[in-house]
Amino acid sequence: MSTFTFSHEERHAVFTVHGEKCYLCGALIDLLTMEVDHVIPERLLKEPDTLRAVLHGYGLPEDFNLNSYANWMPACKPCNNKKRGRVFNPVPIVQIQLQMAAEKAPRAAALAAEAIQKQTVTKAINTIQRALTAGTFLNEILTQLQPMVALHVKAREPEMTGEPIRLAPGYIIEASAHLVIGPVTLKAEGTVVSPVIKPAADLRVGGATHQSEAEAVEGEREQPPPAGPPAV
Numbered sequence: 001m002s003t004f005t006f007s008h009e010e011r012h013a014v015f016t017v018h019g020e021k022c023y024l025c026g027a028l029i030d031l032l033t034m035e036v037d038h039v040i041p042e043r044l045l046k047e048p049d050t051l052r053a054v055l056h057g058y059g060l061p062e063d064f065n066l067n068s069y070a071n072w073m074p075a076c077k078p079c080n081n082k083k084r085g086r087v088f089n090p091v092p093i094v095q096i097q098l099q100m101a102a103e104k105a106p107r108a109a110a111l112a113a114e115a116i117q118k119q120t121v122t123k124a125i126n127t128i129q130r131a132l133t134a135g136t137f138l139n140e141i142l143t144q145l146q147p148m149v150a151l152h153v154k155a156r157e158p159e160m161t162g163e164p165i166r167l168a169p170g171y172i173i174e175a176s177a178h179l180v181i182g183p184v185t186l187k188a189e190g191t192v193v194s195p196v197i198k199p200a201a202d203l204r205v206g207g208a209t210h211q212s213e214a215e216a217v218e219g220e221r222e223q224p225p226p227a228g229p230p231a232v
């Protein structure tokens, strides 16, 4: 169990710079339910001798900070539960993960700083959490999410360009260059990016019907473009 409390900005930065997927199984994850894993477990802070041996095994300096972007990776809940406080053997694949985390750390820190400055991510997360509690449709809060979506689109890994933005279960914004929906059209690096509103029935969260990811994607394809701008 993690004792470090992550800020919304730190979670968003870890999620974004590592390609919005679980580093252990590769599954796409959403920002709200994803977990941040300490590659080298945080519990070792209470076991200095073991920690020293583990860091030595990985070829890392003794002052390596377990609570830094160099040790934080995004994980899905099942993988993180399975891993818990386990220490990976210092095999190449784990060393590559740590190396990648270290390489991406400055970018993650810069993204979090930018988000903190304008409160973009915190405001969006608060909006999503309120909407989830109230069962509000995604299209009703899209305008409020716009600053965060704009920041996110700009910061995404190249491989995620144009991919749906998974904010929370059932709250998925599809970036498409084809559809323009009134006030929620976003401009990012010269490209028009427009969130596509999913069929309203799929968006209600907390109700009895909960579509699987595959069904939700299928539903999106069959849905014609929405007729008008969303209610604000």
Ligand SMILES: [Zn+2]
Pocket: 022, 023, 024, 025, 026, 027, 075, 076, 077, 078, 079, 080
């Ligand atoms: Zn996973």
